[in-house]
Amino acid sequence: MTNPTRDSENAVRPDQDPFNRHRGLLFTVAYEMLGSVADAEDVLQESWLRWAAADRAQVREPRAYLVRLVTRQALNRLRTVQRRRETYVGPWLPEPLATTPDVADDVELAESVSLAMLVVLETLSPTERAVFVLREVFGFSYDEIAAATQRSADAVRQVASRARRHVQARRPRVPDPPDTVEVVDRFLAAAATGDVQQLLDVLAPDVVLVSDGGGVRKAALRPIVGPDKVARFLAAIRPETAELGIRWTQANGRPAVLLYLGDELDSLASFTVRSGRVHEVHLVRNPEKLRHVAEPVWLRRR
Numbered sequence: 001m002t003n004p005t006r007d008s009e010n011a012v013r014p015d016q017d018p019f020n021r022h023r024g025l026l027f028t029v030a031y032e033m034l035g036s037v038a039d040a041e042d043v044l045q046e047s048w049l050r051w052a053a054a055d056r057a058q059v060r061e062p063r064a065y066l067v068r069l070v071t072r073q074a075l076n077r078l079r080t081v082q083r084r085r086e087t088y089v090g091p092w093l094p095e096p097l098a099t100t101p102d103v104a105d106d107v108e109l110a111e112s113v114s115l116a117m118l119v120v121l122e123t124l125s126p127t128e129r130a131v132f133v134l135r136e137v138f139g140f141s142y143d144e145i146a147a148a149t150q151r152s153a154d155a156v157r158q159v160a161s162r163a164r165r166h167v168q169a170r171r172p173r174v175p176d177p178p179d180t181v182e183v184v185d186r187f188l189a190a191a192a193t194g195d196v197q198q199l200l201d202v203l204a205p206d207v208v209l210v211s212d213g214g215g216v217r218k219a220a221l222r223p224i225v226g227p228d229k230v231a232r233f234l235a236a237i238r239p240e241t242a243e244l245g246i247r248w249t250q251a252n253g254r255p256a257v258l259l260y261l262g263d264e265l266d267s268l269a270s271f272t273v274r275s276g277r278v279h280e281v282h283l284v285r286n287p288e289k290l291r292h293v294a295e296p297v298w299l300r301r302r
Helices: 004-010 023-034 037-053 062-085 101-105 107-113 114-121 126-137 144-148 153-170 181-193 195-201 225-239
Strands: 203-212 244-251 254-261 264-274 277-284
Touching: 004 277, 023 062, 023 107, 023 126, 037 062, 062 144, 062 153, 101 107, 101 181, 101 225, 101 244, 107 114, 107 126, 107 153, 114 126, 114 153, 114 277, 126 144, 126 153, 144 153, 181 195, 181 244, 181 264, 181 277, 195 203, 203 225, 244 264
Parallel strands: 203 277
Antiparallel strands: 244 254, 254 264, 264 277
C-alpha cells in the first residue's frame, strides 16, 4: 500500500521540478529542431511523461538528462514530420512566434531562431540538425551530444563539422543593419500602393521571396527569384477591396511585420536586408501558423 505521508515528503513542488525550471530551454531546443510550436509542445509533453516515470535517484544531472530526452523525442518527431512536409502545398516555412525583447539582445539565440536560419536548418538531415543546434546554439559538449544522439563523440565531431560548413555556406552570420526598419518601410509602402518602380528600387538583384499559404491562402508554389518577378507577385496579391494594415512586431528574435486585411491578420513577413536593399522575404500566410504571433513565447539558451 502507498504511504501517503512518505509520498508527501518526497513530493517536489512544481516550481522546484527541474523540468519546469528548464522548460524555456527545453522548448527552445525542440522548436529549433522542428520549426513548429505545436510539434515542440508535443515533444515536451512526451518528454514530461518519460521524466515523470524516471527514477530520479539515478539522475545525476537533470538538465543534461532532460535535454537528452527532448532531443531524442524531437529526432523521432522530425523524421515523421519531414515525410509530411514533402507533400505540403507549396514551400513549407517554419511557424513564427512572438519573442520577448531579451531574445533580440542575445545575438546567438536571435540568429538561431530567425525564420531565415530555420529555413536553412530544414536542409540538414535530422541528426545534422540536432548536432548543429546542440553544439552551435546551446554549447553542449561533444560527449553530451553523443549521449543525446546515441552516437560516438568522434562521429558527432564529424557531423558537427559537416553541418557547420553547410549552414555557413547558405547563411553567413551577418548582423541586421541599422537601416533595416527604414528599408522595409519603403518596401511596404511600395507594395501597398502597387508602385512597381519603387519596389524595384528597394529590391536586391538576387532577391528571393518565399510564401507559405499551406493551400489555404494565395501563395506561390515555389520561391520567386529576381526583383521583376517579386514585384509582379506582390502586385498580384495586393488586396483591392480591404484596407491593408501594418504593425511592426518582434518575431523569432527579429523585427517582423504583421499584415492585416481590415481586422483580420493575413500574414507575417520577415526580411533580410543588406546594403540598403531587401534580399529575402519570408511571407507566412497559412492561418494555422499564425497562432503564436500575439503573445511572446519564452525562449532560453540556458
